Amino acid sequence: MAEAVDYKAIGTSPVRPDGVDKVTGRAQYGADLNLPGQIYGKVLRSPHAHARILKIDTSRALALPGVYGVITGQDFPEAEGGEIGGEGGGDVSDLAKNIMARDKVLYHGHAVAAVAAKSLSVAQAALDAISVEYEVLAPVLDLESAMAPGATLIDPSCFTKNLPEKPTAPSNIAAVMKLGRGNVEEGFAQADVIVEGEYRIPMAHQGYIEPHACIASCNEQGQATVWCCTQGHFEFRAMTAKVLRMHIADLKFIASEIGGGFGGKTVIYLEPLAVMLSRKSRRPVKMAMTREEVFRATGPTSGTLARIRVGARKDGTLTAATAWLAYEAGAYAGAPMGPGAMTVFAPYILPNFAVEAFDVLLNKPKVAAYRAPGAPQSMYAMECAMDELAERLGMDPIDLRLKNAAEEGTQAPYGPKFPAIGLKACLNAAKAHPNYTRPLPAGAGRGMAVGFWFNVGMQSSAEVHINEDGTVTIVEGSPDIGGSRASMALMASETLGIPYERIKVIIGDTESAGFSNVTGGSRTTFATGMAVIRACEDIIAQCKSRAASTWGIDADQVDWRDGAAIPAPGVNAALKPLALADIAAGAPKTGGPLLGRASLNAQGAGAGFSVNLADIRVDPETGKVDVLSFTAIQDAGKAIHPAYVEGQMQGGAVQGLGWALNEEYIYDANGVMQNAGFLDYRMPVASDLPMIDTVIVEVPNPTHPYGVRGVGETPIVAPLATAANAVSRATGVRMRDLPLSPPRVLEALEAAGR
Amino acid sequence: MVLPEHLLHLTGGQRVLDIAAENVRDLVLELEERHPGLRAALGRAAVAIDGQIFQDAFLEAIGPDSEVFFLPRIEGG
Amino acid sequence: MDKIQIGTSINGEAVEFLCEPQQSLLEVLRDTLGRTGTKEGCSTGDCGACSVLMDGRLVCACLVLAAEAGGHEITTIEGLATDAGLHPIQQKFLEHAALQCGICTPGLIVATKALLDRHPDPDETTIRYWLAGNLCRCTGYDKIIRAVQDAARSLAHPA
Ligand code: FES
Ligand code: FES
Helix, strand or coil: CCCCCCCCCCCCCCCCCCHHHHHCCCCCECCCCCCCCCEEEEEEECCCCCEEEEEEECHHHHHCCCEEEEEEHHHCCCCCCCECCCCCCCEHHHHHHHHCCCCEECCCCCEEEEEEECCHHHHHHHHHHCEEEEEECCCCCCHHHHHCCCCCCCCCCCCCECCCCCCCCCCCEEEEEEEEECCHHHHHHCCCEEEEEEEEECCECCCCCCCCEEEEEECCCCCEEEEECCCCHHHHHHHHHHHHCCCHHHEEEEECECCCCCCHHHCCCCHHHHHHHHHHHCCCEEEECCHHHHHHHCCCECCEEEEEEEEECCCCCEEEEEEEEEEEEECCCCCCHHHHHHHCCCCECCCCEEEEEEEEECCCCCCCCCCCCCHHHHHHHHHHHHHHHHHHHCCCHHHHHHHHECCCCCECCCCCECCCCCHHHHHHHHHHCHHHHCCCCCCEEEEEEEEEECCCCEEEEEEEEECCCCCEEEEECCCCCCCHHHHHHHHHHHHHCCCHHHEEEEECCCCCCCCCCCCCCCCHHHHHHHHHHHHHHHHHHHHHHHHHHHHCCCHHHEEEECCEEEECCCCCCCCCCEEHHHHHHHHHHHCCCEEEEEEEEECCCCCEEEEEEEEEEECCCCCCEEEEEEEEEEECCCCCCHHHHHHHHHHHHHHHHHHHHCCCCCECCCCCECCCCCCCCCCCCHHHCCCEEEEEECCCCCCCCCCCCCCCCHHHCCHHHHHHHHHHHHHCCCCCECCCCHHHHHHHHHHCCC | CECCHHHHHHHCCCCECCCCCCEHHHHHHHHHHHCCCHHHHHCCCEEEECCEEECCCCCCECCCCCCEEEECCCCCC | CCCEEEEEEECCEEEEEEECCCCEHHHHHHHHCCCCCCCCCCCCCCCCCCEEEECCEEEEHHHCEHHHHCCCEEECHHHCCECCECCHHHHHHHHCCCCCCCCCHHHHHHHHHHHHHHCCCCCHHHHHHHCCCCCCCCCCCHHHHHHHHHHHHHHHCCC
16 A cells, blocks of 8 residues: 655656657557558448438449459448447447448448558549439437437337336437435525526537548458557457457457547447458558548547536535436437536535436437546536536635535545545635645636546456566556656566666567457556556565575565565675665576566556646637636646656546536528538647646545556546636626537626627 | 345335345345345445445455445446 | 659658659658658648648648659658657657657657757747647647747757
C-alpha cells in the first residue's frame, strides 16, 4: 500500500522510450506500412440514412482491369448472435452488420460493398461501377421521434430490455436502466429550493487525427496477418474472428503505433473487410478511411437529452434528485446509458434519488466509446443544475459541493460504498487555487464543475526479459496511446531498482505478448502497470535465488536493494552485492535465461474525481466564447509520469471544451451529416485556448502497489458544465443546450434581451 | 447482497438478500437455487464487494458481513 | 493513366518520381517514395498533419499537386535531424512531453520550424496563431506551446 514513500523513478518525467522515433517520423502508424505486392481496398457507402437494399450489381466493377475482388454483405458468414466479450460488449451480429450492411442500411455512410484494386484510383472507379437499388425509408433522426409511440422502427425485432414485463411491441428503445434509493417525493418535500431543467448534449466525435487504417495479408490456408491501428489488438482479433467465423489462432494482429483513439479505436470497421478482400485476391490489401468516412461511418459518442431535478435545504444539503437520460445509440443498441446513469449523482451524498436511462436507436452511426463514455453528458446536466442551485441558495458553488461531497464510506448511487477517494481533496485544492480566489477579469464569468469516472482494471500480461548485459526488455500487450511505455519503464525501474534508461518497453503482437484487454477505461498504467510490477517481482525472486546459489546460501538469506542482490542482515556480510548485470552474466551457469512473467485480471481500479475551473468571456456582438483561463484539478492516486498525467488532464479538458463550445454533428432532414470534415466540425485549435493549468492531487489507490488510479478519462467530464456555468455567470443567461457556439449564444442573448 | 433494479422481477421484487457464501461463485449458485434464471440474467455484471469493484468476479472471497452489489459492467474509452 | 516525370529535391537530395497528374505531393511522399514521416489526417488542408516546407514556406502536402513540386526544394520531418542529433525543436518536444499519440507531431515540428525561421522570438499569441492550422487532439496544446517557447530560447542561445 502506497504511503508517503520516497520514490526514485516514479514521479519523475523522463523522455519517453519511443520518443525519438515519433519526433523524426520513423514511428509507423496504421497507414505507414506498405507490403510488396499490396493492393488497395475501398468501401462503397450508403447515400441514404435508412433504406432497404433491393439489389447490388457488382459485375461492371469486377470487369474493370485492375480490380481483384468485390465483397458485399452476401459474402459474409451468417452473423451469429451473442456477446462480443472484451471491454466494449455488444452483440456480434450487430457488429457484423455495422461493418457491412446485409438487407438494410441504417445510416448515411453505412458500408454496402468493398473492392480491392491495384490502385486507389482504380478502386474508386470500381466503386462508381457498382450499382445498388434501394427502397428509401423515412429516417429517424432525433430522440423524441425515436421514442414516440408509433415511431418508424429501426429494427422491428428490437424489444426493450430490462423492463419488468416483457414488452409486447417492438420499439426503438433498446434498453432502459433504473437506479434509485430512498423516497424521492419525501425528499423533494423536505427541500427549500428545487431546480429543474432539460439539457441537450450533441453527438460528438473523438476526433483522433489518424483515420482508421489496416493492411491484411491472407494465405491459401485462410490464415491472416493484420497490421492496424487499434486500442486493443487482442480484442480486434477476437471480434474479427467472430465476424468471419474464424479460429482466433488463424489470425495474427499487430498493433501499429496509434494516432489517437479516445475509445473510438476499440471497435473494428475495416479489418474483416481487408481480410476477406485479401483472401479473395490472394494479395495483401491495404485500407484506410478518409476523414469524411471517419465522421460518417465510425462511432461517435451519443447525443443526449437529460432532465434533472434537484432539491436542497436552505443550508445546501441535498434532499432529493431525479434524472431522466436518453442516449442516442445510433443504428445498433449500445449507448453508454448505464455509466451515464451510474455517474450522474456519483459525487454526492443523496438520501433520495431516482435515475431512468434509455438506449435509443436512430438512423445515425452506431456510437462507440469516447473517454468516460456516458458521463460527460449526464454529469454536464447535473453540474449545471448544481450551479443553478448554488446561485439560488446564494452559496459558493464549491461550498455547495463540499457540503454534499461523497467520501470514503459514502454509499455510491450505483451501489457500493466508496473506498478512499479524492473528491474533497480536489474541491479544497480548487477553493485554495489562485485561479479561484483572484479577482475576476472584467466582463468574465467564473465557472466550476466536478467530474467523475470509475476507471477499470481488466486483464493484462507482461514479460520481463533480462538481457545478457543486464538491460531489460519488457513485452506487454497494451498499445501505447499517450506515453504508457514511459510509465511502464518507470514502474519497472522503481521495482527493479535499475536506471530507467536501461529498460525498453515493447508492445508485442498477438502471438508474442500475453493477452491484454484494450488500452481504454483508463486501465493501462493501472492494470498493465500492475502486471509489469508483478513480472519484475518475479524476476527479483529469481535473481535472489540465482544469487543464493552463487553464494551457496538459502534464497531467503538474500535481499534485493538498488538493483542488486545483497546478503540479508546477519548473513555473511563479506559477500559483495550482485547487480542485475552480474546475475545476467552468470545466468547460463545458474539456470539459464532470466524471464519474469505475470498475467492478471486487475481489480479495484479506484474511482477518479476531478474539479475544473474556468474564466470565460462572451463577446456580445458575435456570441463568441473566449476561455481566459482553465484549471484542471484531478486525483491521480499517484502520478507515475507527472508530465503525461498533466497531458491527459489538459487534453481531456480541451476535448471537453470543444464539445461544450463548438463540436456537434449537424444533420439535414434526410439524415446526411452536413459537417463531415475538420473545417466544419470545429475542434479546438491552438489559438482558441489559453494554457491549461493543472493540479495533480494524490490520494493513493489502496489496491495498486504504487497507488495509481486511472487518469485518462475523468478529464473530459467536468469541462462541459464548467464552460456552461462560466458562460451563464458571465452573461446572466442560462443556456442548457450545447454546444455554446456563437450563433446559439447570440440567439440566447437576444432572446433574453441582452 | 443487493441486486440491480431490472432483475427484481426475478426475485418477486426482493432487492436485498441475505446470503451466506464464501465467494462469488457460491453466491451466484445460491442465487440461482433460490431464483432460477437469475444467474443467466446477471450475465457479465460486475460485482462490488465492500466497495471494491470486480469486473469478472468468481473466486473472490466474501466475508460474513460483506456487502455485495451486482452492477452493470463498466466500459471505458 | 499517363504518368508525368518530376524532379525535385527532398531534404537536400535530388529525387525523381513518376506521378499521376491528380496525385498530391502527400500521396507521392508517402506511397511512392515511402517517406511516411509526413502524416495524413484529412487530405483537405484542415489538420496540418502533412505539413512540409516548400522552398522554406509552410504548406500542406495534401494540397500541393505532386507535379507542382517539380523544381522545388521540399523539407519533411525526415530532414530535420542531422549527424549531430535531433533538431532542437525535436528535442524540446520530447523534453516537454509535447506529444501523446504523436501523429500530429511531425507536422507540428515542421510548422514550428517555419515559425522560428521567420520569427525567432515569438510571443505566445504568435505561436498559437502560427500553429492554429495544426490540429492536436491529445495534448490541449499547452505542452506544445511550451516546447516551442523553449526551442526558440535554445535556438537563440545554443548551449
Ligand atoms: S492531411 Fe493535409 S492538412 Fe490534413
Ligand atoms: S499528440 Fe495525438 S494528436 Fe497530437
